[in-house]
Amino acid sequence: MEIYALLGFVLILSIYLGLELISKVPSTLHTPLMSGANAISGIALVGALALSSDTQLQEILALLAITFASINVFGGYLVTNRMLKMFKKK
Amino acid sequence: MSIFNDISAIQNIIYIFSSILFISGIKMLGKEDTAVKGNFLSAMAMFIAVSVTIINVVNPIIVIIGIGIGALIGSLIALKxxxxxxxxxxxxxxxxxxxxxxxxxxxxxxxxxxxxxxxxxxxxxxxxxxxxxxxxxxxxxxxxxxxxxxxxxxxxxxxxxxxxxxxxxxxxxxxxxxxxxxxxxxxxxxxxxxxxxxxxxxxxxxxxxxxxxxxxxxxxxxxxxxxxxxxxxxxxxxxxxxxxxxxxxxxxxxxxxxxxxxxxxxxxVGYASTSKSSGSQETGEVKPINVSDAYLILENATSVLVIPGYGMAVAQAQHVVRELGELLEENGTEVKYGIHPVAGRMPGHMNVLLAEANVPYDVLVEPDDVNPSMDTVDVAIVIGANDVVNPSATEEPGSPIYGMPIIEVHNARTVFVLKRSMSAGFAGVQNPLFFKENTRMLFGDAKDSIGGLVSEFKE
Structure with a gap:
């Protein structure tokens, strides 16, 4: 049980850190930030890779989780990069 | 057993390193100058975290197939x-x-x-x-x-x-x-x-x-x-x-x-049920204008403010808008773009479209920056925006959108509203801006109207 208290602590601190870091974002970057954050949520891929596959159902679920998380990761980073490259100063 | 423990310990240490990269990455993503690098750092963090997890994965075939398909589909969508x-x-x-x-x-x-x-x-x-x-x-x-x-x-x-x-x-x-x-x-x-x-x-x-x-x-x-x-x-x-x-x-x-x-x-709740009355039943004459008259006014303007909305996205008009902006600047007019945070369908939607059309981001201004000096703007061109320029938000306490910060174009000397028809905006509220003394309606598809202005300037 102790591990949950510890990781819960990490969770709260990270959310607080996130709120502090991004609180003042210029509106020009709203879309890229959202899309870039979206790519980061593809971190679920790491979780999907750690899944066990003892039964056939678990194998299928792991495969699906890895596939969809990968779409999120690759698509998210590429499109964010494409978008950011368009922003130019005068 | 000890080898497995070692691998898990190493993984955890590398995860911490990856977390630090994620944190710096998202921080840099929030600033214009460092955003590209921030996104790259966060991608590196992802790469490191995934690589170190793959080392002791149970079923490598599933991993290869899954990541392969995902990478292919994701990249294709992102690039197309x-x-x-x-x-x-x-x-x-x-x-x-x-x-x-x-x-x-x-x-x-x-x-x-x-x-x-x-x-x-x-x-x-x-x-x-x-x-x-x-x-x-x-x-x-x-x-x-x-x-x-x-x-x-x-x-x-x-x-x-x-x-x-x-x-x-x-x-x-x-x-x-x-x-x-x-x-x-x-x-x-x-x-x-x-x-x-x-x-x-x-x-x-x-x-x-x-x-x-x-x-x-x-x-x-x-x-x-x-x-x-x-x-x-x-x-x-x-x-x-x-x-x-x-x-x-x-x-x-x-x-x-x-x-x-x-x-x-x-x-x-949604807009519809916030208030029963749909604000003022403003009537009066709208004053339409055609492209050549609009051109004459623009030609003599010294400062122009463009306010894009979802209608610009629908009409795909961002490229002609940029072209018009450049022609105006060649003519000695100062051109700025007033961007409301919720214009469009996602946060920063208009900024992305204008960036795609090569409009530099330092001529994009937010409502707070532009409202105080609105009376020095000769022409405000509203392209497919409606609720974000609705003066009811500041003038009518009974209106469903009262209190919403808007771009106060009604204080500009002249307002052109580019619109397909007289229908109300998303909020279902009639817009008194259309009936104001200084407003001229330029009906039609935004892309065609702006295109018309562009060719007038080129002649």
Whole structure:
């Protein structure tokens, strides 16, 4: 049980850190930030890779989780990069 | 055994390193000069975390197939998508992230959890991941205009009921975990109700409120990943997921503030029921103008402010708008673009479209910067925007949008409103701006009208 208290602590601190870091974002970057954050949520891929596959159902679920998380990761980073490259100063 | 322990220890240390990269990456993503580098750092963090996890993966074939297919599909969509379709594509990717955590939770349920905490986490991760997925798919359908269902239709009401039912079932099943081992059939009901509930969550929310919904779903996908991290005892999932959750939350709050409405009002009430009266029954003559007269006025203007809205995106007019802006500048006119935070269908939608058309971002100004000096603007050109320039927001306390910060174009010397017809905006409120003394209506497709002005300038 102790591990949950510890990781819960990490969770709260990270959310607080996130709120502090991004609180003042210029509106020009709203879309890229959202899309870039979206790519980061593809971190679920790491979780999907750690899944066990003892039964056939678990194998299928792991495969699906890895596939969809990968779409999120690759698509998210590429499109964010494409978008950011368009922003130019005068 | 000791080798496995060593690998796990090394993985955890590298996860910490990866978390630091994620944190610096998202910080840099919030500033214009460092954004590209920030995105790269975060991609590096992802690469490192994934690589170090693959080392001792159980089933390499599944991993290769999954990542291969995912990389192919994701890259293809990302490189082919048009910039006008960015909102729905972000929604789609977001949904896929949610779906992945949904499957993770489902798989963990089958691994037979050994304590109550794990059961509760599985329930929560399943729910948030599932709602993120089906909600994002509905948002995708609405944004790409493939899905057209009325707010007051029977289907919407049915799904809204299912949404509330799914919340009740979630509460019930998490409470139950303390007393019994959850049977698989019971969990299957939760799986199905979750997906239906997500549909019911987004279905009643209108197109103009999409910036809020997308930000919120973005936040959910991060929180789902963080919960999956708690479930799998994985620190990098917790850190990265929390960062996404926080950034989504910030954007949600910014969007709600820009509409002067509470998040609860946007999600559960909607515009139509905030007020019975549709504001003032302003009547009077609208004064239409044609392209050549508009050209004469623009030719003599010294400062012009362009206010784009969703209509510019629909008409794909951003390139001709930039062309007009350049011609005006060659003519000695100062050109700025007034961008309202909720113009369009996602946060920063107009900024992306104008960037695509090569408009530099330092001529884009926010309402607070431009309103105080509005009386020095000769011509304000409103392109497909409506509610964000509606003076009722400042002048009529009874109006449903009263109090919403707007771009006060009615204080400019002349206002051109480019519009297809006289229909009301998303909020269903008549716009008194159209009847003001200094307003001229330029009816027609925005792209054609601006194109007409461009060719007048070239002659």
């Amino acid at each position: 998508v048009k910039m006008t379709s960015i909102p729905e594509m972000v929604a789609l990717f977001n949904g896929f992230g949610g779906l992945a955590t949904f499957f993770i939770a489902w798989s963990e349920f089958n691994a037979i959890p050994d304590n109550v905490f794990q059961y509760v986490l599985i329930m929560l991760t399943t729910y948030i991941g599932g709602v993120t997925f089906s909600g994002s798919i509905i948002a995708y359908g609405k944004l790409s205009e493939k899905l057209k269902i009325q707010k007051d239709s029977i289907i919407t009401k049915l799904f809204t009921t299912l949404f509330y039912l799914s919340i009740l079932f979630l509460v019930y099943s998490t409470a139950l975990t303390s007393f019994i081992e959850i049977p698989i059939d019971f969990y299957k009901v939760l799986l199905i109700l979750t997906l239906l509930g997500g549909i019911g969550f987004v279905l009643p929310i209108g197109g103009g409120d999409m910036p809020v919904v997308i930000s919120l779903l973005n936040s959910f996908s991060g929180i789902a990943a963080a919960f999956a991290g708690l479930l799998l005892l994985n620190n990098v999932l917790i850190v990265a997921g929390s960062l996404v959750g926080a950034s989504g939350l910030i954007l949600t709050v910014i969007m709600a503030k820009a509409m002067n409405r509470s998040i609860g009002n946007i999600l559960f």
